[in-house]
Amino acid sequence: MDDLNQGLLQDDVVMLGGGNPAAIPGAIQTFEKVLEKLLCSGDLVRSLANYDGPSGNEAFIETLSEFFQQQFGWKIDRRNIALTHGSQSSFFILFNSFAGKTRGRHRKVLIPLVPEYIGYCDVGIEESMIISQEARIQHLDNGYFKYQVDFDQLEVGTKTGLICVSRPTNPSGNVLTDAECDQLDRIAQKNDVPLMIDNAYGTPFPNIIFNQVNPFWNDNTIVCMSLSKLGLPGARTGIVIANEEIIRQFSNLTAITSLAPGGIGPVIVNQLIRDNALLPLCHEVILPYYQQRSQLAVRLIRELIDDPRVYIHKPEGAIFLWLWFDGLSITTSELYQRLKQKGLLVVPGKYFFPGQQQANEHAESCIRINYVQSEEDLKKGIKILAEELRLCWR
Numbered sequence: 001m002d003d004l005n006q007g008l009l010q011d012d013v014v015m016l017g018g019g020n021p022a023a024i025p026g027a028i029q030t031f032e033k034v035l036e037k038l039l040c041s042g043d044l045v046r047s048l049a050n051y052d053g054p055s056g057n058e059a060f061i062e063t064l065s066e067f068f069q070q071q072f073g074w075k076i077d078r079r080n081i082a083l084t085h086g087s088q089s090s091f092f093i094l095f096n097s098f099a100g101k102t103r104g105r106h107r108k109v110l111i112p113l114v115p116e117y118i119g120y121c122d123v124g125i126e127e128s129m130i131i132s133q134e135a136r137i138q139h140l141d142n143g144y145f146k147y148q149v150d151f152d153q154l155e156v157g158t159k160t161g162l163i164c165v166s167r168p169t170n171p172s173g174n175v176l177t178d179a180e181c182d183q184l185d186r187i188a189q190k191n192d193v194p195l196m197i198d199n200a201y202g203t204p205f206p207n208i209i210f211n212q213v214n215p216f217w218n219d220n221t222i223v224c225m226s227l228s229k230l231g232l233p234g235a236r237t238g239i240v241i242a243n244e245e246i247i248r249q250f251s252n253l254t255a256i257t258s259l260a261p262g263g264i265g266p267v268i269v270n271q272l273i274r275d276n277a278l279l280p281l282c283h284e285v286i287l288p289y290y291q292q293r294s295q296l297a298v299r300l301i302r303e304l305i306d307d308p309r310v311y312i313h314k315p316e317g318a319i320f321l322w323l324w325f326d327g328l329s330i331t332t333s334e335l336y337q338r339l340k341q342k343g344l345l346v347v348p349g350k351y352f353f354p355g356q357q358q359a360n361e362h363a364e365s366c367i368r369i370n371y372v373q374s375e376e377d378l379k380k381g382i383k384i385l386a387e388e389l390r391l392c393w394r
Helices: 002-008 025-041 043-049 058-072 087-098 178-190 244-258 264-274 278-304 332-341 375-393
Strands: 081-084 100-102 105-114 130-134 136-139 144-148 160-166 195-198 221-226 238-241 310-313 320-325 366-370
Touching: 025 043, 025 264, 025 278, 043 264, 058 081, 058 264, 081 087, 081 244, 087 105, 087 160, 087 195, 087 221, 087 238, 087 244, 160 178, 178 195, 238 244, 264 278, 278 310, 278 320, 278 375, 332 366, 332 375
Parallel strands: 105 130, 105 160, 144 310, 160 195, 195 221
Antiparallel strands: 081 238, 100 105, 136 144, 221 238, 310 320, 320 366
């Protein structure tokens, strides 16, 4: 994070390492129109001048519950939704609620396949709260591969307190299939363990997902969403959808830790839903933008790094490409330092394996790049990467 912050202060550094969403012109215009409308109505000032309750803005929660009822037939109401100060706050509360030392048991958060989101690594108050399982690698045509849950090796027992997955996954862009979600749900219910799905990039919003999949929720599932990748990271708004008991406990913890969630993000998106503008924004502006950027990044990699030892995880969503350099003579942690010296910031793969005792060979052969930068910066950064890889393999 320090390197990324320093990179932002230097004009000659190519930033392919951060997780900031793109400033999409069409999305910015939509937000500006909504803010102008809220300013005229007085709702914007009211959201700034008043505390919401610990569950968050009631009007937005009511609108959201109706939205999910109408869109997917979910049997939920306002008692099934709570807001937070962004997804990271949600994970902190949920991980420490369902794992750690309680009543003589030391329960764990189980991540069924890694690589996974870097932000899970340190949210536990206690050490070693996460266990994880390496993914099964499926080799595809044209230099692609895909991660899958290795259900034959998956162990869920009395020490498991929570099963956690993301869909799509940061860093790899992997999207769990409907069948994988169904099987994880059956395993979770059989073992009386909640299944948490991190849906920060998923459907229905922001809908940065390139596959046709069905949203998943039931009474044993906790779905976490965010307004950040919609284009509002500064609003710091997370959404948690769960059964009433979990939401009640969650809201109590929010009241203790931060009194109440912020109100700016909720009033903006509440207005978008009321104006029937949210889904068009996601489907017609946000999704096409990221899909085109993903295709551009893949094309540039194929053009500039002509080597069969470079594999790309099949891009299925999120805002990153995950690259695997098979047989690299150095670790990607070393590669990271060499690239940084030449003005390119990426993220080495070893940080995306929470719950593993140490980084294995595969983890040290992968990097994550963010493809939201300009075409000029993408090309410049990939050229630097290509030259460094040639030096390593030479």
